[in-house]
Amino acid sequence: MKKLSKKIAITGAVLALSSMAFALDRTPSKPGASVYIISPANGEAVASTFKVQFGLNGMGIAPAGTEKAGTGHHHLIVDGDINAIPKNLPIATQATHFGGGQTEKTLTLSKGKHTLQLLLADKFHIPHTPVVQSEKITVFVK
Numbered sequence: 001m002k003k004l005s006k007k008i009a010i011t012g013a014v015l016a017l018s019s020m021a022f023a024l025d026r027t028p029s030k031p032g033a034s035v036y037i038i039s040p041a042n043g044e045a046v047a048s049t050f051k052v053q054f055g056l057n058g059m060g061i062a063p064a065g066t067e068k069a070g071t072g073h074h075h076l077i078v079d080g081d082i083n084a085i086p087k088n089l090p091i092a093t094q095a096t097h098f099g100g101g102q103t104e105k106t107l108t109l110s111k112g113k114h115t116l117q118l119l120l121a122d123k124f125h126i127p128h129t130p131v132v133q134s135e136k137i138t139v140f141v142k
């Protein structure tokens with residue numbers, strides 16, 4: 001129990017430090033930039049394994065770690081709440097990172113209703129300001 005609380009305290013301190021380091025350093029997005037899911041369509045019925053294609057207008061894709069204005073990389077949120085992701089910190093495990101600059105992903109999901117949403121982030125995995133995020137779409141896995 002004592003060990004656990006020490007671990008929690010250290011984690012808290014690290015989080016506090018990283019938020020201080022990054023809070024003033026968010027990357028501007030380009031005016032009018034938008035990210036969207038090309039495929040599947042909102043409401044589409046899909047097989048359990050299907051491809052998600054990512055679209056981006058008004059900005060460019062660059063691998064994580066790349067210093068280049070007006071760029072970022074995709075993050076895919078499956079069945080998650082984008083509002084629960086802090087926008088002044090690196091995106092953690094709430095989304096899948098496409099830090100290699102990938103623009104599609106083959107997913108395998110269980111039967112039923114699922115949601116998909118994209119969030120662009122900078123070289124440090126921190127969402128841009130203003131945030132560039134897609135509409136949240138729903139798919140129905142057959």
Ligand SMILES: [Cu+2]
Nearest residue numbers: 097098099125
């Ligand atoms: Cu990332």
